[in-house]
Amino acid sequence: MASGSSFLVLTQHLTGLLSFLLLLNSAAAAAIRLGVVVKPTPDVPTFREAPAFRNGDACNAEKIHIAMTLDSNYLRGTMAAVFSILQHSTCPENIEFHFLWARFKPEALFSIKTTFPYLKFQMYHFDSSRVRGKISKSIRQALDQPLNYARIYLADMIPSYVKRVIYLDSDLVVVDDIAKLWEVDLEGKVVAAPEYCHANFTNYFTELFWTDAVLSRAFEGRNPCYFNTGVMIVDVEKWREGNYTQKVERWMEVQKQKRIYHLGSLPPFLLVLAGDIKAVDHRWNQHGLGGDNLEGKCRNLHPGPISLLHWSGKGKPWLRLDSRKPCTIDHLWAPYDLYRSDTHSLEE
Ligand SMILES: *[C@@H]1O[C@H](CO)[C@@H](O)[C@H](O)[C@H]1NC(C)=O
Ligand SMILES: *[C@@H]1O[C@H](CO)[C@@H](O)[C@H](O)[C@H]1NC(C)=O
Numbered sequence: 001m002a003s004g005s006s007f008l009v010l011t012q013h014l015t016g017l018l019s020f021l022l023l024l025n026s027a028a029a030a031a032i033r034l035g036v037v038v039k040p041t042p043d044v045p046t047f048r049e050a051p052a053f054r055n056g057d058a059c060n061a062e063k064i065h066i067a068m069t070l071d072s073n074y075l076r077g078t079m080a081a082v083f084s085i086l087q088h089s090t091c092p093e094n095i096e097f098h099f100l101w102a103r104f105k106p107e108a109l110f111s112i113k114t115t116f117p118y119l120k121f122q123m124y125h126f127d128s129s130r131v132r133g134k135i136s137k138s139i140r141q142a143l144d145q146p147l148n149y150a151r152i153y154l155a156d157m158i159p160s161y162v163k164r165v166i167y168l169d170s171d172l173v174v175v176d177d178i179a180k181l182w183e184v185d186l187e188g189k190v191v192a193a194p195e196y197c198h199a200n201f202t203n204y205f206t207e208l209f210w211t212d213a214v215l216s217r218a219f220e221g222r223n224p225c226y227f228n229t230g231v232m233i234v235d236v237e238k239w240r241e242g243n244y245t246q247k248v249e250r251w252m253e254v255q256k257q258k259r260i261y262h263l264g265s266l267p268p269f270l271l272v273l274a275g276d277i278k279a280v281d282h283r284w285n286q287h288g289l290g291g292d293n294l295e296g297k298c299r300n301l302h303p304g305p306i307s308l309l310h311w312s313g314k315g316k317p318w319l320r321l322d323s324r325k326p327c328t329i330d331h332l333w334a335p336y337d338l339y340r341s342d343t344h345s346l347e348e
Pocket of ligand 1: 200202203
């Protein structure tokens with residue numbers, strides 16, 4: 001009996017390993033077809049294995065779909081974000097992750113599989129040639145990465161059984177039950193996100209935009225407010241039906257002709273959706289914690305309850321912690337860091 005069940009466990013492990021290897025193989029093949037050279041990287045980050053998170057008794061079978069991008073530069077952030085979501089979730093087994101990737105590194109998949117052996121997830125390749133001709137240089141190079149634009153194409157990539165998805169950036173941690181965000185009533189809107197109506201909306205667009213008689217009519221009939229696209233609930237069906245991908249792309253094409261905004265993927269979203277979204281409580285995006293600099297210029301938390309901390313901006317908590325010049329708020333990110341650094345363990 002005992003040996004029988006352990007045999008079962010072993011075969012399950014072997015099957016898991018086999019399918020993982022097959023996945024790795026096909027991904028590597030895809031990478032080769034795409035002409036990407038997968039370099040063996042000796043300095044692959046390694047992560048601690050997260051514990052298994054189990055559903056509470058009151059959980060139903062409703063799935064929660066979360067989409068994030070997977071990029072080797074932000075892998076440590078993605079790991080922390082996933083960990084934080086699972087840890088604060090009442091029904092963690094109901095969560096299904098959808099990872100979008102552009103430049104495949106098999107190590108990233110390996111990291112996820114080994115760090116979260118029980119995670120339900122799928123991977124989707126984002127073909128960056130879809131945006132390559134449409135990206136205009138922004139004031140910040142980090143914003144020009146094609147994967148930054150993947151969220152515009154999310155509805156095309158995600159399978160049709162997914163009707164709603166929460167899109168999350170990789171530089172954040174969730175400190176509340178994500179189910180509360182999932183259950184927000186969109187009231188017929190395509191997107192829900194915290195809205196910031198006190199931010200000066202004028203500054204997101206150029207003089208050229210506001211002085212152009214035709215273009216500046218884009219917001220006619222709306223009271224547009226800034227929102228951050230790093231935390232959004234998207235009604236994927238409505239997005240597809242309403243051709244929102246094309247709507248956002250159209251503004252990117254205008255930007256290529258005339259410079260109508262400064263930042264990367266955010267302004268075309270604002271042009272299409274600002275003033276027409278369902279506003280969510282601000283607690284779901286305490287953004288800007290990255291601040292203006294890699295070092296220094298630390299931001300404080302805004303007053304009020306917090307469900308999600310977002311290090312948007314130039315500074316990232318893992319870089320500042322490594323440089324030993326962290327901001328105070330970076331210590332709120334640290335408990336979710338699964339990165340296993342050999343140098344750290346030597347010092348301990
Ligand atoms: C917003 O910024 C613009 C340009 O910098 C300025 O002209 C305008 O007065 C500002 N509006 C408010 C309400 O502060
Ligand atoms: C979306 O695009 C399709 C194909 O171009 C078109 O048939 C349809 O009418 C469009 N729908 C909306 C709501 O614009």
